[in-house]
Amino acid sequence: MEQIAEIVISLLLVAAGIFGLVGSYGLLKLPDTMSRLHAPTKATTLGVGGVLIASMLYFWIFRDTLSWHELLITMFLLLTAPITANFIAKAHLHRFGNADDLPDTQTDHIWATFEDEAEELQPVMTRTTPKPAPPKADH
């Protein structure tokens, strides 16, 4: 039984290592910034995920304690990866992007990155209704 567990844990670790390596190799190989974003946001998720599952299994089987930290790490990873990717994409659009290369928004506004900054920025969507105008004094 312990032998099987050891094999499973080792396999998970090796698979995770391979995915991490492929993600890093993707950074090197893909042709432009936007394509390069795809490799680290995805391939590495499974890389880190595999290590964390292996760690949980190890502590559960060999140390008889359930460790929950790994779930937290997974959660933080899943929350931060898309935001980081979005920041890098926006920074890239600001510096090298050309509004003409992008497809049409199919709405009245252009993409937010290229909107005129002088324009007064209003919060676009909010559920709170605007406050009613203060009542006029009667006299």
Place this chain on the structure above:
Amino acid sequence: MLRKLFPHPYLTLLLIITWMLLVNHLKLGSLVFAVILGTIIPIITAPYWPDRPLLRNPVAIIGYILIVLYDIVKSNFIVAGIVLFKPKTKLQSAWITVPLDLRTPEAITVLAGTITMTPGTVTADMSGDGKALLIHCLHAPDPDSVRDEIKSRYEARLMRIFE
């Protein structure tokens, strides 16, 4: 009164769970401290969060999480395959526009994050009025099918959860 004490009940619950996971063992003392933190932090940060996310259908979230987890694993294999075996010249990157039916900011944030984590797509930008998302595809010979899949697979489900 209860609303004043717990301006964001979901945030309180999330903070308690997060604290218990951080402590990594179940003891009454940590639970009491978790409840104290879960009460104080939402009250202090309440001025920055005037809105309260509405959840129409909290049970559907579990199904959504499972689908997204499955897609994340799938996307890892797809992207790894593209990185390893697709020559640079055969890569057909594309920008696509996804018009949004979702209107709540929380739902759009979740959709944008999901798109980034799933097969071959990264959310790059949003239109000025918040009615469309700009998405970059790593390899998309047929951009329209990618857009339709996002709309039917994720947006329709989020619609049921949030709106």
